[in-house]
Amino acid sequence: MAKNVIDEPSEDIVANSRLDRAGRRGPFGRIGLFLKQVVNELKKVVTPTRKELFSYTGVVLAFVVIMMALVSGFDFVFGLAVGYVFGDGPTTT
Structure with missing residues (x-):
């Protein structure tokens, strides 16, 4: 039925x-x-395996290093620009 x-x-x-x-x-x-x-x-x-954990950690560290370099580069360039606009060129300490 x-x-x-x-x-x-x-x-x-x-x-x-x-x-x-x-x-x-x-x-x-x-x-x-x-x-x-x-x-x-x-x-x-689901916990990652040891191999996956090292892979993920490497990706995160590489991304952080790249972002640090990018931000440092922008900071340096903007610092030079501000020195030229508001001062007598780049400041040396």
């Missing part, structure tokens, strides 16, 4: 029911629900 689709609750009804039950919980029940959801999310986390 075929299942009757009308007998099954839709996803919207189930979601609304869960929201209603969550709204009726006390403060400790909400904290417990939150901690339960945190644990469930942490179970989904």
Whole structure:
């Protein structure tokens, strides 16, 4: 015999029911629900392998070095420009 689709609750009804039950919980029940959801999310986390970790670290370090060089270059150029515009050329200390 075929299942009757009308007998099954839709996803919207189930979601609304869960929201209603969550709204009726006390403060400790909400904290417990939150901690339960945190644990469930942490179970989904995939830790990288050692090789992936070194690869990711290398990429981040290379990006930081490139950005430091870029910002240092801009700082030097703008410093020279400000020295010429507002002073007597580049300042030497």
